[in-house]
Amino acid sequence: MPLGSLRPTPLVEQAIAQLREQITGGHWPVGSKIPGETTLAKTLGVGRSTVREALRALSEAGLLRARQGSGVFVLATEPEEDWPTRLRRAEITDVYEVRMLVEVQAARLAAERRTPDDVTALRAAMRARRAAVPGADAAFVDADIDLHAVVVDAAHNPVLGSLFAEFRPVLRAGLIDMVELTGLREEDRGCGEAGHEELVEAVVHGDADAAGRALQAELAGTQARLRAL
The missing domain is CATH 1.10.10.10 (Winged helix-like DNA-binding domain superfamily/Winged helix DNA-binding domain)
Structure with missing residues (x-):
């Protein structure tokens, strides 16, 4: 033309x-x-x-x-996609692999760096997640992601915080679909409450190894559910 x-x-x-x-x-x-x-x-x-x-x-x-x-x-015939666009186009299981790499290390750092304010925020986020379990799927997913965001924030690394914020919209959509399609809350009434309690307590008590293990196990379980969809 x-x-x-x-x-x-x-x-x-x-x-x-x-x-x-x-x-x-x-x-x-x-x-x-x-x-x-x-x-x-x-x-x-x-x-x-x-x-x-x-x-x-x-x-x-x-x-x-x-x-x-x-x-x-x-230089090229197709425009470069920015990071948020790439995330939106990515498979949720691929996003989860990267999330595990980022967030497990964030949990370890959080256990080493948490402050009294972080401890208060973690306890509050855990209570909110527990209260959301009987509610709507979207509300539960939001409360779950909020808790993970507090853990990442407790690492006090702004780059990790920014990465998690970029993941959040994609994670939210994928997790809502998972909860709805797998009947997770009928199968597991606590929706992983024990594992999240273990994570929070490990961070609060400054046990980096336990925090990393708890989060690795929790995310691996969710990833397996996502792969099964």
């Missing part, structure tokens, strides 16, 4: 769309140098500032790369 003059509004979005079509359609192959700003502005019927903004957006999407003194080159 050849480039053509743009409609009045919105110019930048239209420029991005037309330039993207040239890239994804193979008109500008990967590795090729695209026309300069002046040429593109004239072809599209817009100012150079509009073209510059469109090129910046396509560069941020991973499609283009500017080389100092050489011009702008096509």
Whole structure:
């Protein structure tokens, strides 16, 4: 599809769309140098500032790369997916494997670093999870994830906290489906309460090895249920 003059509004979005079509359609192959700003502005019927903004957006999407003194080159034909998008597209069992790697270590750190405030928060989160067991599936899952989030927060590592926050929407959706499809709460009335109590007590008492083992066992059990769906 050849480039053509743009409609009045919105110019930048239209420029991005037309330039993207040239890239994804193979008109500008990967590795090729695209026309300069002046040429593109004239072809599209817009100012150079509009073209510059469109090129910046396509560069941020991973499609283009500017080389100092050489011009702008096509880097890829498909935009890069950001981390939240990749998580949403991933299989829940794959997400769980990564969750186990991240969260087991977080539990160990939490046992070593917990503060009195963390202990209070852990006890409160455990009570909330216990109270949610007879309720709706979504409320129970939220209370369960809240407890795990408190454990991660007690590790006092902002990177771990950010990672868990990214996992949370995907975990929530997958766990709600699991609870509904497996009849977990009919099979296990406590919904893993003993294991979570063990985790909380290990963190509270500063036993990193016990905290890691308790969480590893709990997450492995849930992962097995997810794989069985």
